[in-house]
Amino acid sequence: MEFETRAIHAGQAPDAATGSVTTPIYQTSTFAQEAVGVHKGYDYARVANPTRTALEECLASLESAAHGHAFSSGLGATTTLMHLVDPGQRVVCVNDVYGGVYRMFSQVYAPKGYAFTYLPPEELSTGLAAHLDETTRLVWVESPTNPLLNVVDIHAAATAAHEVGALLVVDNTFASPFLQRPLELGADVVVHSTTKYLGGHSDVVGGFVATNDPAVSERLRFLQKSLGAVPGPFDSWLVLRGLKTLAVRMQRHCANARAVVAFLEDHPRVVDVLYPGRPSHPGHEIAARQMDDFGGMVSFLVESEDEAVDLVARTRVWTLAESLGGVESLIEHPYRMTHASTADAPFAAPRNLIRLSVGIEAAEDLVDDLAHALAAVPART
Structure with a gap:
């Protein structure tokens, strides 16, 4: 199916119980179990919620991803991704980066022993390999960047990152998956503030991470449950509604x-x-x-x-x-x-x-x- 069709239908079959065309807002914190450990795929809403599942399946489809994980904010998604990095490891980041991400990297993680290197967009596109070593865990880019609208060659950055076993993370918030799909260009992880174009109506705060790597996805699912930076069902529904008109x-x-x-x-x-x-x-x-x-x-x-x-x-x-x-x-x-x-x-x-x-x-x-x-x-x- 084409993008516009998947935005309206992926993960959003009519409700089996009522026939509701619109995915319901499952406003519940817990789910009844038939017996101990026997349930319909949901036990507690921090772990999973059907409205959130619909959002994750739809947005993953739009990003050409096998796996999607929704979060309470873009910075909640970023915080969770940073748990893939250990103190002493390095993140190479575009220097023209969203101020909230720079604040987190420089004032929260750097004092804890995480190493950061900031490079201009053109260096990430043409000379990234010279700045990478075996301690590099993530290469973090935006394209276009915020606020100077610089562009990074995603395929070139992915090739260099993979040479040292690092993951390329692309913040795709400015472009949205309608205009750009970084996973198709070689990126390992895509992150969004769904507050922006995906929600589209300035009425919700949220975040999202997509990947095709099953090991990364499994770890993110565990961190999502364990750290708890998850969106509520109404927030998930608002973003899902926004995707229909993206x-x-x-x-x-x-x-x-x-x-x-x-x-x-x-x-x-x-x-x-x-x-x-x-x-x-x-x-x-x-x-x-x-x-x-x-x-x-x-x-x-x-x-x-x-x-x-x-x-x-x-x-x-x-x-x-x-x-x-x-x-x-x-x-x-x-x-x-x-x-x-x-x-x-x-x-x-x-x-x-x-x-x-x-x-x-x-x-x-x-x-x-x-x-x-x-x-x-x-x-x-």
Whole structure:
């Protein structure tokens, strides 16, 4: 079946008991057993829940994965994955990484004896092998990255990681499986914040991990049960509902992003536009090869930090808020907001950077609102 069909039907057969077309919300903490140890596949909801199972089966299918594991948040998924690493082992990570992941790596795990090496995206694509050794357990990449929209060659990174027995983990949140399926490119593990495009409506927080490695999956299932960072049935249902419209939403996100980029490219107050769909983008060729389209995230630079801070507070259709991937368009200042935890890092987000999560409103309204906000920016001196 094609992607759009699986998004609606995979793991979501009509309810056997009632015929309900929509997967029910199994709002229960425990399940009746016929005898000691004899049950219908469920005993306690932290271990498994039918609504969560439907989500895991559907999203695994969309990521071309044999195994899927849902979590209470993207950072809950990341924390669980970090239990595949032991103190003294090393994680090689893209330096343009989500601020929450950097905060976790640098302030939670590094003090406990975990080693981290941060590399620029181009080095991960072309020179990763030189930075790996037998202590490397994970290579952690985003593509496109957050917030600079850089691109990593996933196949090349996977090849280098596998040479030393490391696992390649790809955060696929920005692309979604509709645009990019890292497991098909050689990655071992895919991680998502389902809060973003997969849920799609800014009304749920969740995470997800997909893999084709049965040993990794078995370990993750054990950790999922033992650490307890699992989503409730209603949260699982909300993400499952979001998946049904993922394809049509992503098509609109991409189309609107192209319109926004075209406007920003020609605006005299915009210093640069960061979007992998631009032929001038340094990762455009790789993105065109490994993605089906270029996504709904756009970043751009203005003249100064003051201009950026003033501008993001001046829009009317674009909402000043953290997060991304919802149907509504969001605007933010990464240096002071989503990536404030990297402010003291050598790879801090630029102070004059603005990040856009392009929603599915009318493109004309989005462009007009940006035009109004930019027009009010003081002229450069």
